Amino acid sequence: MRKYLYIFIALIFIFQINYFCNLSPTFAQGEVYYRITGQEVTLYRTPVLDEDYSNIYFTLPTSYFVKFIAEENENFLKVQYIDFVGYVLKTDVTQVYSTPVTPYFTQTFTVFGTANPVVWSQPSTQSTYLGNIPFNAESVTCFGAINGEIALENGGSTWYFCRYTSFEQGILTGYVYANLTTNLSEFVENTEIVETEPSQETSGEIFAPELQNGTSIILIVGLCIFALILLVLVFKPERRRKKAEAKRQITTLNRLAIPDKNKHDELDF
Numbered sequence: 001m002r003k004y005l006y007i008f009i010a011l012i013f014i015f016q017i018n019y020f021c022n023l024s025p026t027f028a029q030g031e032v033y034y035r036i037t038g039q040e041v042t043l044y045r046t047p048v049l050d051e052d053y054s055n056i057y058f059t060l061p062t063s064y065f066v067k068f069i070a071e072e073n074e075n076f077l078k079v080q081y082i083d084f085v086g087y088v089l090k091t092d093v094t095q096v097y098s099t100p101v102t103p104y105f106t107q108t109f110t111v112f113g114t115a116n117p118v119v120w121s122q123p124s125t126q127s128t129y130l131g132n133i134p135f136n137a138e139s140v141t142c143f144g145a146i147n148g149e150i151a152l153e154n155g156g157s158t159w160y161f162c163r164y165t166s167f168e169q170g171i172l173t174g175y176v177y178a179n180l181t182t183n184l185s186e187f188v189e190n191t192e193i194v195e196t197e198p199s200q201e202t203s204g205e206i207f208a209p210e211l212q213n214g215t216s217i218i219l220i221v222g223l224c225i226f227a228l229i230l231l232v233l234v235f236k237p238e239r240r241r242k243k244a245e246a247k248r249q250i251t252t253l254n255r256l257a258i259p260d261k262n263k264h265d266e267l268d269f
């Protein structure tokens with residue numbers, strides 16, 4: 001049984017030698033980000049080019065980033081922005097090769113003097129009611145804007161996709177009509193410098209880096225020596241076993257020959 005184990009281990013090392021001889025750079029891809037380079041870039045709910053507001057989260061801020069999840073089809077990437085998973089057009093984003101320090105951006109607003117403005121599931125008063133924001137609420141988190149229903153006469157079509165934590169209602173995440181808000185914080189462009197070209201240092205954590213020539217030779221020679229030692233260990237016990245068997249046979253023959261010798265000695269007397 002031990003013999004077969006040694007042979008198996010030797011074969012593994014021979015395979016490893018072949019692997020290192022044919023090694024090429026391979027990288028374990030970590031988190032991948034895309035910079036939002038288009039204008040008025042839409043975060044879609046489904047990978048379909050449907051501009052109806054029921055298919056849209058909000059407009060993404062140019063110069064910030066989305067985290068790549070998967071390539072959905074020839075037009076869309078599946079991405080994550082903060083904790084919202086959606087889809088963006090490939091033509092609206094550009095891959096970067098380092099992890100941004102500030103990938104996302106949020107603004108805040110204050111509720112205007114309207115009592116308890118409603119948070120809706122879509123930018124429309126015909127959608128699902130989610131809750132109310134107190135009329136004196138400040139610093140409501142705003143993730144982005146979207147064009148929706150004109151809810152007030154002479155009002156605009158802008159709605160804010162926002163989140164507000166209420167003690168009574170819990171976390172409210174939905175749309176508030178922009179005309180019922182004020183003091184929207186100023187947009188700040190992201191001027192962070194990131195890698196725009198792939199390199200060994202920025203393409204992800206190295207999984208199997210290309211070995212330099214000297215290191216490759218030393219490693220391969222070491223593996224060869226170890227494989228040879230294993231093969232010697234396989235066949236050396238076999239030689240020892242045969243040698244021991246031969247000794248046992250000689251000893252047995254000698255023992256069988258001793259009584260005959262004693263008989264000859266007795267005849268001499």
